Every structure is written in structure tokens, then in C-alpha cells.
Amino acid sequence: MDFAFSEEQEMLRRSAREFxxxxxxxxxxxxxMEGADGFDAAMWKKIADLGWTALGIPEQYGGVGxxxxxxxxxxxxxxxxxxxxxxxxxxxxxPTLLEAGTEAQKKDALGAIASGDAKATLAFTEPSxxxxxxxxxxxxxxxxxxxxxxxxxxxxxxxxxxxxxxxxARSRGEGEEGITLFLVKGRPKGMSVKPLETLDMTRRWCExxxxxxxxxxxxxxxxxxxxxxxxxxxxxxxTAALCAEMVGGVQKVLETSTExxxxxxxxxxPIGIYQAVSHKLADMLVLSESGRSATYYAAWAVDADxxxxxxxxxxxxxxxSDAYRKVAGDGIQVHGGIGFTWEHDMHLYFKRAKSxxxxxxxxxxxxxxxxxxxxx
Amino acid sequence: MDFELSPTEKAFRDEARAWLTxxxxxxxxxxxxxxxxxxxxxAWQAKLYAAGYVGLTWPEEYGGRGRSFMDQLIFNDxxxxxxxxxxxxxxxxxxGGPVVIAHGTEEQKKRYLPPxxxxxxxxxxxxxxxxxxxxxxxxxxxxxxxGDHYVVNGQKVWTTLAHVARWCMLLARERKETxxxxxxxxxxxxxxxxxxxxxxxxxxxxxxxFNEIFFKDVKVPKSQILGEAGNGWAxxxxxxxxxxxxxxxxxxxxxxxxxxxxxxxxxxxxxxxDPLVRQKIAQHxxxxxxxxxxxxxxxxxxxxxxxxxxxGSILKLMWSELNQRMTETAMDMAGSGAQVGxxxxxxxxxxxxxxxxxxxxxxxxxxxILAERVLGLPRSR
Numbered sequence: 001m002d003f004a005f006s007e008e009q010e011m012l013r014r015s016a017r018e019f020x021x022x023x024x025x026x027x028x029x030x031x032x033m034e035g036a037d038g039f040d041a042a043m044w045k046k047i048a049d050l051g052w053t054a055l056g057i058p059e060q061y062g063g064v065g066x067x068x069x070x071x072x073x074x075x076x077x078x079x080x081x082x083x084x085x086x087x088x089x090x091x092x093x094x095p096t097l098l099e100a101g102t103e104a105q106k107k108d109a110l111g112a113i114a115s116g117d118a119k120a121t122l123a124f125t126e127p128s129x130x131x132x133x134x135x136x137x138x139x140x141x142x143x144x145x146x147x148x149x150x151x152x153x154x155x156x157x158x159x160x161x162x163x164x165x166x167x168x169a170r171s172r173g174e175g176e177e178g179i180t181l182f183l184v185k186g187r188p189k190g191m192s193v194k195p196l197e198t199l200d201m202t203r204r205w206c207e208x209x210x211x212x213x214x215x216x217x218x219x220x221x222x223x224x225x226x227x228x229x230x231x232x233x234x235x236x237x238x239t240a241a242l243c244a245e246m247v248g249g250v251q252k253v254l255e256t257s258t259e260x261x262x263x264x265x266x267x268x269x270p271i272g273i274y275q276a277v278s279h280k281l282a283d284m285l286v287l288s289e290s291g292r293s294a295t296y297y298a299a300w301a302v303d304a305d306x307x308x309x310x311x312x313x314x315x316x317x318x319x320x321s322d323a324y325r326k327v328a329g330d331g332i333q334v335h336g337g338i339g340f341t342w343e344h345d346m347h348l349y350f351k352r353a354k355s356x357x358x359x360x361x362x363x364x365x366x367x368x369x370x371x372x373x374x375x376x
Numbered sequence: 377m378d379f380e381l382s383p384t385e386k387a388f389r390d391e392a393r394a395w396l397t398x399x400x401x402x403x404x405x406x407x408x409x410x411x412x413x414x415x416x417x418x419a420w421q422a423k424l425y426a427a428g429y430v431g432l433t434w435p436e437e438y439g440g441r442g443r444s445f446m447d448q449l450i451f452n453d454x455x456x457x458x459x460x461x462x463x464x465x466x467x468x469x470x471x472g473g474p475v476v477i478a479h480g481t482e483e484q485k486k487r488y489l490p491p492x493x494x495x496x497x498x499x500x501x502x503x504x505x506x507x508x509x510x511x512x513x514x515x516x517x518x519x520x521x522x523g524d525h526y527v528v529n530g531q532k533v534w535t536t537l538a539h540v541a542r543w544c545m546l547l548a549r550e551r552k553e554t555x556x557x558x559x560x561x562x563x564x565x566x567x568x569x570x571x572x573x574x575x576x577x578x579x580x581x582x583x584x585x586f587n588e589i590f591f592k593d594v595k596v597p598k599s600q601i602l603g604e605a606g607n608g609w610a611x612x613x614x615x616x617x618x619x620x621x622x623x624x625x626x627x628x629x630x631x632x633x634x635x636x637x638x639x640x641x642x643x644x645x646x647x648x649x650d651p652l653v654r655q656k657i658a659q660h661x662x663x664x665x666x667x668x669x670x671x672x673x674x675x676x677x678x679x680x681x682x683x684x685x686x687x688g689s690i691l692k693l694m695w696s697e698l699n700q701r702m703t704e705t706a707m708d709m710a711g712s713g714a715q716v717g718x719x720x721x722x723x724x725x726x727x728x729x730x731x732x733x734x735x736x737x738x739x740x741x742x743x744x745i746l747a748e749r750v751l752g753l754p755r756s757r
Binding site: 004270273275278281283285290291294315318364368375 | 377378380385446639642643651653655657658659661662663665667669670672673675676677679690693740742743744751752754755
């Protein structure tokens with residue numbers, strides 16, 4: 001057993017950190033956050049040139065590098081709150097393509113993603129905001145030799161910049177039975193995307209409407225009505241990937257807050273000398289390290305196709321969702337008044353913690369999945 | 377990153393599993409007659425030792441097996457999966473042996489380690505005093521230099537196994553210094569020496585798991601100094617490092633089992649459909665798993681760099697607080713019924729777990745350690 005990243009992966013981490021420090025400073029994050037679509041094509045090009053958009057994609061589709069390499073980069077991306085569709089493309093769309101896509105879809109979409117030519121996302125949630133199978137209601141009907149989609153997807157990350165949208169639709173029945181996945185290229189007639197004004201403006205959520213959208217039969221991913229088991233597996237990959245991004249944020253908040261506690265003076269002493277502050281930071285460290293352990297294991301289990309891959313990713317998401325929110329909140333507290341200002345970056349992490357918490361299921365949802373796995 | 381065991385690790389696990397299946401008695405904590413309990417645990421350790429499963433990571437020349445920490449971890453897991461009881465010499469194996477290996481002379485290693493491993497000699501730890509708990513360097517037990525020996529006077533408290541121990545790791549003050557961490561001497565005291573009185577200390581469970589030790593003009597030869605005279609603080613710190621590290625790893629696996637027992641209890645009591653119970657048990661299970669994974673990361677860090685990572689210091693803090701929450705949930709699930717009789721065994725655990733956040737470093741002291749030594753925050757004292 002060896003529970004650490006390889007020397008090559010640690011090198012990748014160092015170079016990613018260096019690149020992001022330069023290219024994705026807090027100033028850049030704020031500029032993108034306040035911009036129209038929260039996305040910078042020039043930065044995407046640089047990211048693709050580094051090969052990050054090829055990570056976790058098999059070689060035959062133009063990929064280079066493993067899922068665990070991607071995890072390393074996602075952690076660094078979460079550390080700087082990288083805006084734009086990196087997570088939605090690599091963490092949400094790629095796993096569904098790998099798990100459910102046809103050979104032709106993989107060649108086309110994964111190839112375009114790996115080369116940096118395309119960005120993608122997964123349209124799963126609807127107004128209920130739930131991540132379970134029974135929440136999928138957008139209808140897919142066979143029509144004119146192909147399919148017709150009608151309905152609304154909500155809270156879809158980065159749909160406004162996506163070149164490919166993977167859509168989970170209800171083709172019949174209820175629950176896990178009768179879910180069909182579609183790969184939608186571009187914006188066919190009847191599909192409209194509207195970015196929403198959200199709490200966490202470093203990551204755009206969109207409303208995606210389908211009104212009589214006609215798709216070719218080739219748009220179906222895998223077998224009609226039978227997508228759930230493949231989609232469920234894809235969500236395990238996505239969950240581990242999101243947790244990696246989250247623990248990067250947790251670590252950054254811990255470091256920033258620790259540094260502040262060492263320098264900020266009150267009563268003539270650095271505030272970190274007071275146990276009311278230092279013990280809070282110690283608890284943040286426990287949450288950070290444990291979240292990291294749970295996440296790395298989930299990433300390994302998903303990648304190695306271990307029998308507990310779903311359980312491991314649910315455990316990680318439950319733990320890290322709570323941990324990020326708590327740590328980001330305590331980070332504000334340690335900073336005092338300055339931590340509550342717009343000018344300070346702490347609120348950006350607090351907001352990212354909240355948006356990540358509900359994405360792919362919150363802690364309560366994943367604890368319930370764990371309870372089911374325990375045969376409770 | 378790879379969680380598969382190597383072929384040799386797998387072979388060791390299979391061998392240990394088969395042996396434990398054939399030989400392990402069932403665990404039975406906190407019940408029955410104390411003498412019978414001690415005798416059975418002593419016999420169990422002797423049997424484990426004869427089979428080569430005690431002192432796995434200790435050097436072979438002193439009776440150990442010279443194996444890796446990974447093997448120790450594998451064996452811990454197998455012990456717990458088999459519901460096998462702990463060996464009797466928990467203090468000696470967790471602290472005494474490692475500190476003798478780190479600071480002892482060649483002669484001391486040869487003298488003390490083999491009988492410690494075989495459970496012929498049981499060890500106890502004489503650090504805490506009525507007026508020196510977390511502030512250990514404030515201890516008042518004296519070791520007066522009388523040429524070729526010391527004369528020890530004072531009182532120690534919370535001493536597990538003192539009533540059956542042959543050796544006590546005693547921290548005593550040889551001389552007063554401005555810095556209270558200087559002038560302390562670490563002695564290995566023969567518990568059969570004249571002038572030692574051991575009194576049982578009944579705890580909130582009603583058992584007397586701890587003792588008080590009174591030292592009145594106890595002669596201790598200078599050959600019994602561990603490390604250097606006057607430099608006992610460094611030796612004591614090694615002891616505590618092992619206490620939290622090695623024990624922490626064992627506890628991490630134990631938490632997994634406790635969580636599984638909670639799920640079993642919920643099913644038995646028909647509480648499995650209560651969403652709050654489901655959430656709580658899932659949360660405990662997740663935390664127990666995170667704790668175990670922290671332990672695995674710590675072991676990998678030691679294997680790679682030779683230096684324990686921050687994960688190691690976190691284990692004991694996490695486990696003690698988690699264990700309290702788990703026993704509370706176990707009690708909550710059965711309502712009033714949990715308080716009657718032995719509460720399906722949980723009543724003892726519920727009470728005993730209150731000591732978890734005090735013994736082997738209070739949670740407050742452990743948070744200080746994390747804040748100061750891992751995060752580098754300024755010292756509060």
C-alpha cells in the first residue's frame with residue numbers, strides 16, 4: 001500500500017501551482033467573476049497547451065495522463081478558485097462520455113476536449129436541485145426518426161460556454177428506470193441557455209431550456225432508457241473530482257487564516273497565541289487533513305474501480321462538504337472584520353464552499369447513501 | 377497511489393488471519409474479575425509472542441521481528457477484525473519498549489525488551505501527579521542523588537496496570553532549574569522495591585483500572601536511568617510521541633469496528649428507519665474511515681521520508697472525540713433502556729470514553745501541539 005502521489009504527480013502539482021499563481025491571481029479571479037461570462041479564452045488556451053484538458057482521457061481519444069493527475073490539477077485549481085469550465089468539462093462531462101458515450105461520440109467530443117478545442121458540461125439537475133435518479137423529469141420522446149427533448153435543466157455549471165452538453169432525460173418510467181443520456185452538440189433550435197445570478201460568481205450556473213429540441217438518433221449515449229447505471233458510475237468520478245477541487249480550497253483558507261493569526265496583533269500579541277483562535281485553527285487542520293485523506297482515497301477507489309468506489313466518493317463528498325463550509329466560515333471569523341469585507345478574498349471561498357456543497361449532492365444526501373450502503 | 381497490498385503484505389495478512397481465527401479468544405472488555413482478566417490477557421500476549429506477533433517493528437536482536445509499520449498496521453486490523461483482545465502490556469508495548477529502543481543502553485535493551493514482549497514483565501507509566509497533569513514539567517516527585525543511587529519520594533496518579541507492573545517509567549525532579557523542563561530524570565523503577573505503595577483508584581465506571589502510586593524513600597540504582605540524568609524531558613517527549621502515534625493507529629481501526637457495531641445496534645433496536653439515526657451513524661462511519669485513512673497516510677509518510685507527517689498527531693484527537701460521540705449515539709438509540717443493567721455493553725463504553733479526551737494528552741494539549749508544531753503558531757505559554 002502506498003497512500004501518496006508519485007514524484008511525477010508532485011512535480012505536476014508544483015508546476016500547476018506556479019502557473020496558476022501567475023495566470024489566475026485573485027485579481028484575475030475577480031475580473032472574470034465580474035465579467036459577462038466568467039471565462040477567458042486565452043487562459044483556456046494556455047491550460048490546454050499545458051495538457052490539462054487531456055488528463056484522464058484515454059490515449060486513443062487524444063488524452064495524456066491519468067485521473068489521479070487530473071485530481072492533482074483540480075486541487076490546485078480549487079486553491080485559486082479558477083473560474084471557467086475546467087471542472088464542468090473535465091469533472092462532469094468527460095466522465096459521462098467515458099462511461100456512457102458511443103465510440104463515435106468519444107472520438108468526436110473527447111478528442112475536441114483533449115485538444116482544448118471544446119468545452120463541455122453535464123445538464124442533470126432540474127428545479128428540484130436534486131441529484132438522485134427520480135429527480136430527472138425533462139422528457140425525451142422518440143419523434144421523426146430521432147428524439148425530441150422538452151423541459152428545463154437548472155443550476156447547470158458553465159452551460160453558457162459549453163460546446164457539448166450531456167443531458168440526462170426521462171424517456172419513460174420513473175426512478176432509475178427510463179433515463180436516457182444525450183450528447184448535444186452546440187445549440188440546436190429550441191435550446192436556450194441563460195446564466196443565473198448566483199451566490200458564487202466564480203462558477204456560473206445556468207438555466208437550460210429545451211423546447212421541442214430535435215436530436216438525431218446518434219445523439220443517444222449508450223442504450224435508451226438504461227443510462228442510470230452508467231451515469232451513476234460517472235457521478236462517482238465527478239464527485240471525487242469535485243472533492244479534490246474543494247480540498248484545495250480548504251487548504252488555502254487554512255493557510256491564509258494561519259498566516260493572518262501569526263501577524264495580526266491584538267492586546268500586544270499575535271492573535272494566534274490565544275487558544276480561542278489557535279484551537280479553531282487546529283480544528284480546521286483536522287478537517288483539512290481528513291478531507292484530503294477521504295478525497296484521495298475516493299479518487300483512487302474510483303480510478304481503480306474498487307468495489308467501494310461509490311461508497312468512498314459519497315464518504316468524501318459528505319465529509320468535505322461540511323468541512324469546506326465550516327473551514328471557510330471559521331476563516332472569516334479568524335480574520336475578524338476584514339474577513340467580512342468584499343475586498344478580502346475570504347468571501348469568495350465561503351461562497352465557493354456553499355456552491356460546491358450542493359453540487360453533486362450535499363452532505364445529507366451522501367450520508368443517506370452511506371446509510372444505505374451500511375444496510376440501515 | 378495504490379491501496380492494494382503487495383504480495384508479501386497479502387501473505388502476511390493471510391497468515392495472521394488464519395492464526396488469529398484458530399487462536400484468538402473473544403474480546404470481553406470491562407467485565408468480570410480483575411485478576412482473572414489480567415491473567416487471561418497475560419497468557420494471550422505470551423501466546424501472541426510465541427507465534428511471532430508481538431513487537432513486529434522492533435529490532436530482531438531484542439526479540440522483535442524487524443518488520444515494517446505497514447505489517448504492524450495489517451496485524452492491528454486483523455486483531456480487530458478477529459475481535460481479539462489487546463495484549464496485557466499495552467503501556468510497555470506502546471511506550472516502554474519504543475522509548476528503551478530510542479534512549480536505552482545496549483545493556484538496558486537486552487535486559488528489558490524480551491520480557492516486556494513475552495508479558496513476563498508488565499510496565500506502567502509514572503508521569504502524571506495530582507498537581508501535574510497537562511503541565512507535566514510542574515511535577516513534584518523528587519529523585520535525590522545519593523551517589524550510586526537515587527532516593528525517590530512523591531506520588532503518581534492515573535497509573536494503569538501499576539498494581540501488576542514490574543517496571544514503572546518514572547519522571548522525577550533531580551534538581552530545580554529556572555526552566556522546569558530541565559533537571560528532570562527518567563528512571564525505570566522496580567515496582568517490587570521497598571517503599572512503594574499502590575492504591576486502586578475507582579473511576580466513574582466503578583472499576584479500578586487506574587491506581588495511585590506512593591513513593592516513600594524508594595532506592596533506585598543509577599543503572600536505572602534511561603537517557604541522561606537531568607535530561608528526562610526529552611525521553612518523556614519520545615514516550616508521549618509513541619503514545620499518541622502508535623496507539624493512534626490502533627485506535628483508528630478500532631473506531632471502524634465501533635461504527636459497525638453502532639449500525640448493528642440500530643438494526644437490532646429497529647431504529648434503522650429513523651432519518652436522524654441514519655444520518656448520525658453514517659457520519660460516525662465516515663469520520664471513522666477518514667481517521668483510518670489519515671493513519672494510512674501517516675504510515676506512507678513515515679515509509680517515504682522517515683518522518684511522521686502531521687496526520688499522526690491528529691489521530692488521537694479525532695479518535696477520542698469521535699469515540700465519545702459514538703457511545704453517546706449508542707446510548708441515545710436505546711433511550712432509558714440503555715441505562716439499565718449493562719446497557720448491552722455500551723454503558724461501560726459511554727462512561728469510559730469520557731477519559732479518552734483526557735488520557736494520553738488532553739484534547740486541549742493536542743490542539744496546542746497541532747497549532748504550534750504543525751501550523752507554526754506562537755506558543756501560548
